[in-house]
Every structure is written in structure tokens, then in C-alpha cells.
Amino acid sequence: MKSEVGTRRKDPERVRQALIDGAAVLVAERGLANVTVAAVAANAGVTKGALFHHFADRDALIVAMFDMLLEQLDRQLDGLMADDPVEHGRFTRAYVNTALARDDGNRHIWAALTGTLFGDNALTRRWYQWLGERLAACLADHDPTLEVVRLAADGGWIAATTGISPIDIDALRVRLIEYTRLATQGDDRSR
Numbered sequence: 001m002k003s004e005v006g007t008r009r010k011d012p013e014r015v016r017q018a019l020i021d022g023a024a025v026l027v028a029e030r031g032l033a034n035v036t037v038a039a040v041a042a043n044a045g046v047t048k049g050a051l052f053h054h055f056a057d058r059d060a061l062i063v064a065m066f067d068m069l070l071e072q073l074d075r076q077l078d079g080l081m082a083d084d085p086v087e088h089g090r091f092t093r094a095y096v097n098t099a100l101a102r103d104d105g106n107r108h109i110w111a112a113l114t115g116t117l118f119g120d121n122a123l124t125r126r127w128y129q130w131l132g133e134r135l136a137a138c139l140a141d142h143d144p145t146l147e148v149v150r151l152a153a154d155g156g157w158i159a160a161t162t163g164i165s166p167i168d169i170d171a172l173r174v175r176l177i178e179y180t181r182l183a184t185q186g187d188d189r190s191r
Contacts, residue, residue, distance in 0.1 A: 016054045018044040023065040028111035032119030035062065062116065066123050069113050070130050073098065076109075077134070089180035091138035092146040096180070099153040100160075100173035110157055145183035149176050 022043035026035045037058050041051045055061040080094035099110055116123045135141055156172045159165040 012054070015044070015046060015050060019046070019051055019054055019061060020065045020068050023061055024069060024108065024112040027062075027065070027115040028108050032062070032115050037061075062120070062123070063126075065112070066116055066126065069109050070126075072109050073113070074134075081138075086181070087140045089141060089143070089146055089149075089183055091134060091141040092149050092180050093177055095150050096153045096173060096176045099157045100169050100176070102170070107161075111161060114158065114161070143183050146180060149179050149183070152176055 041048045077094040084090045160169045
């Protein structure tokens with residue numbers, strides 16, 4: 001029977017992914033400030049040296065984690081958008097459904113993303129670049145009402161996860177999705 005250590009050496013990509021996943025869990029549960037090299041290494045079951053073999057420093061690990069979370073978010077959004085036959089508001093509906101979903105996988109992604117955004121200005125700029133690129137590809141979501149809906153989803157997520165405000169997240173999600181269907185782009189009221 002092979003030892004776990006022997007397996008890790010033969011599968012460095014698995015170790016790298018475990019470190020990234022471990023960092024995401026720590027950010028989601030404890031916030032970015034509490035993500036230390038020691039905590040991530042312990043969470044992944046490796047030494048700090050193994051972490052430094054894969055990442056130059058903590059910041060490089062955090063950037064890799066953030067990029068992985070954005071890739072996961074892209075896949076979720078793309079899947080929801082592919083199932084939505086109405087172009088106007090499609091991205092915003094996918095965004096709301098992902099941000100306010102009851103699915104623990106989605107909550108983990110959003111918690112980790114939010115945790116990094118509050119703690120790192122460079123990652124916040126990266127987030128807005130990602131969002132700008134997504135919106136540039138979804139011209140039908142360039143609507144002030146849809147922007148307000150996305151911001152409300154962000155606020156609803158924060159209120160629900162921090163407990164600062166009692167909120168029925170399901171009712172909010174349904175209401176925001178309805179707003180995306182009521183929103184019109186430009187003067188075309190037939191959508």
C-alpha cells in the first residue's frame with residue numbers, strides 16, 4: 001500500500017489543487033486575513049515547504065485561488081445562461097441565481113470570492129475586470145435596472161451570509177429575477 005506522501009509526490013497537480021481548495025475553504029470560513037501559509041498547508045495535509053514548491057508566496061496562492069473561483073463561477077453562469085432562452089437580462093438572471101442559490105457549492109464560491117474582495121484591493125480590481133469582460137460579452141445586460149438588480153443580489157448575499165439583516169433569500173431571488181424580466185433595454189418595451 002502506497003503512503004499518502006508517496007502519492008503526493010507522483011501527483012503534484014493534486015497537491016496544488018488541494019492547496020488552492022484549502023485556501024478557498026479558509027477564506028470562506030475565516031476571512032482572508034486568517035489565511036496563513038501554515039493553515040493552508042495543514043488543511044491540505046502537506047508541509048509549508050510543499051506549499052512553497054507550488055506557490056512563490058501566500059499572495060500567489062491567493063491569486064491562483066481567486067482565478068480558480070472565477071473559472072468555477074464562469075462555468076456556473078455559462079450553464080445557467082445556456083438554459084435561458086431570453087437574451088435580455090440573461091447574464092443578470094444567471095448572476096442572481098448563482099449568488100442567491102441555496103446550493104452549498106455556490107455559497108462556498110461566493111463566500112470565498114467575497115472574502116477576498118473585502119481584503120485585497122488588487123483582487124477587487126481583478127473582480128471588476130472579470131465583471132466588465134462578462135458584461136461586454138452580454139450587451140443585452142447593459143441596462144441600469146439590471147445593474148441595480150446585480151447590486152441588490154450582492155447586498156442580499158452579504159446580508160444573508162453575515163446575518164446583519166434577516167432576509168428571505170429565496171423571496172429576494174424570485175423578486176430580483178422578476179425585475180430582470182420587467183427591465184427593458186432602451187425604448188424597446190416589447191421584450
